[in-house]
Amino acid sequence: MSATGPRTTFVPYERPVRAAFVGLGRIYDLNVRAYLDNPDVEVVALVDPSEERCAQRQADWPAARTFASAAELAASGLEVDAVEALLPIPLHADGVPELLGYGWHVNLQKPICNDLAGAKRMLNAAVANDRLLRVMENYIFYEPLMKLKEIVGSGELGEVSGYHMKMVASGRGGWDVPGSSYEWQFQQMRLGRGTLVFDDGWHKLATAIWLFGPIKQVRAWVGTTEVVPGIEIDAPTTLVWEHHNGIRGVWDITLAIDMYLRSDYYTNDERWEITGRRGYARVNRCTGRGIQQPSLEVYLDGEMRPYHALDDDWASSFRDSGRHWLRWLHTGEGPMLWNVDEAVNILRFALAAYASSASGGTGVDPDSLN
Numbered sequence: 252m253s254a255t256g257p258r259t260t261f262v263p264y265e266r267p268v269r270a271a272f273v274g275l276g277r278i279y280d281l282n283v284r285a286y287l288d289n290p291d292v293e294v295v296a297l298v299d300p301s302e303e304r305c306a307q308r309q310a311d312w313p314a315a316r317t318f319a320s321a322a323e324l325a326a327s328g329l330e331v332d333a334v335e336a337l338l339p340i341p342l343h344a345d346g347v348p349e350l351l352g353y354g355w356h357v358n359l360q361k362p363i364c365n366d367l368a369g370a371k372r373m374l375n376a377a378v379a380n381d382r383l384l385r386v387m388e389n390y391i392f393y394e395p396l397m398k399l400k401e402i403v404g405s406g407e408l409g410e411v412s413g414y415h416m417k418m419v420a421s422g423r424g425g426w427d428v429p430g431s432s433y434e435w436q437f438q439q440m441r442l443g444r445g446t447l448v449f450d451d452g453w454h455k456l457a458t459a460i461w462l463f464g465p466i467k468q469v470r471a472w473v474g475t476t477e478v479v480p481g482i483e484i485d486a487p488t489t490l491v492w493e494h495h496n497g498i499r500g501v502w503d504i505t506l507a508i509d510m511y512l513r514s515d516y517y518t519n520d521e522r523w524e525i526t527g528r529r530g531y532a533r534v535n536r537c538t539g540r541g542i543q544q545p546s547l548e549v550y551l552d553g554e555m556r557p558y559h560a561l562d563d564d565w566a567s568s569f570r571d572s573g574r575h576w577l578r579w580l581h582t583g584e585g586p587m588l589w590n591v592d593e594a595v596n597i598l599r600f601a602l603a604a605y606a607s608s609a610s611g612g613t614g615v616d617p618d619s620l621n
């Protein structure tokens with residue numbers, strides 16, 4: 252797969268895009284924010300095998316029709332231009348080609364899928380059906396991270412010496428996650444695609460590539476902790492890597508199963524710290540509300556500069572990522588953030604980490620994977 256943009260004859264829409272949500276579970280609550288009060292889009296259909304979910308989400312879209320499957324929607328004759336695919340990860344590799352096959356553009360929740368063969372099938376389906384496939388990444392629309400990138404790019408920290416990402420998964424606090432979500436999460440873990448490294452971790456790998464470009468080499472040590480008999484979580488884990496530009500990053504993942512973390516969403520305590528020759532900049536939190544300092548701080552020449560007025564509600568990053576897509580469908584201009592090739596680079600980064608860990612931590616070039 253080459254690093255090119257969409258390979259379709261896409262013609263931007265001059266009318267509101269007719270959209271369907273496929274999958275109405277937990278993350279719908281955040282993805283929907285891009286669609287509410289947005290003149291770029293008209294939500295015409297809601298799809299989920301759960302009648303309860305359909306009834307619950309119909310309150311947001313009284314005029315939309317509900318369906319138990321994408322096949323039923325396709326057979327209904329209802330015109331749909333694009334779908335917001337919020338499916339369990341194990342369904343991505345087969346479900347997305349199906350959606351593209353119905354002639355719909357797809358905005359897919361990350362991660363793209365579990366392996367390169369699945370990604371290839373998805374890309375082939377997009378090309379064969381002349382439809383767009385986007386893999387949404389909300390973190391790169393999180394304002395404190397966008398500001399961090401801007402500060403690094405301005406050069407005020409001096410040449411970048413290195414950076415560190417930290418993630419602590421805690422077991423107490425946050426919103427409820429349905430039991431059915433855990434079922435497919437555990438299935439993923441049994442397939443070696445753990446929830447911390449591969450699912451939530453996808454975002455950290457994405458921000459690394461977004462900040463500093465392609466990866467030359469990854470070294471990883473993926474651990475596990477049994478949280479209840481038979482169920483293991485993929486921490487403690489450490490990844491280190493080098494970008495092609497020579498900048499090195501490190502990411503540590505820790506499980507603090509009994510720690511309470513205040514959060515409106517998942518209980519994930521996160522930080523990004525970039526050190527330059529003159530100073531550093533740090534994003535103190537994202538999903539949860541761990542450190543109660545300003546979400547971004549910059550240290551230079553003996554002084555700390557706090558940013559107090561950034562939109563640091565994690566949900567806003569979903570709103571803005573989705574709006575970007577819906578606007579893109581009206582212009583076709585600029586980066587899609589992310590197209591399939593970009594998403595595959597993140598997948599390669601994750602797969603290289605697994606390959607490294609399996610071989611005892613040797614360096615693996617993500618581009619060397621087949």
Ligand SMILES: NC(=O)c1ccc[n+]([C@@H]2O[C@H](COP(=O)([O-])OP(=O)(O)OC[C@H]3O[C@@H](n4cnc5c(N)ncnc54)[C@H](O)[C@@H]3O)[C@@H](O)[C@H]2O)c1
Pocket residue numbers: 273274275276277278279298299300301304319320321337338339340342360361362389429431432433450
């Ligand atoms: N960006 C983020 O930070 C973030 C956070 C959480 C989840 N996600 C991603 O969002 C996706 C969905 O996660 P979730 O937490 O909402 O899962 P969930 O289990 O809460 O919801 C999945 C929904 O899909 C429905 N479903 C199952 N099979 C279906 C089918 N064939 N057709 C239509 N609907 C079907 C289920 O009934 C359920 O309502 C996953 O890809 C996950 O990785 C992303």
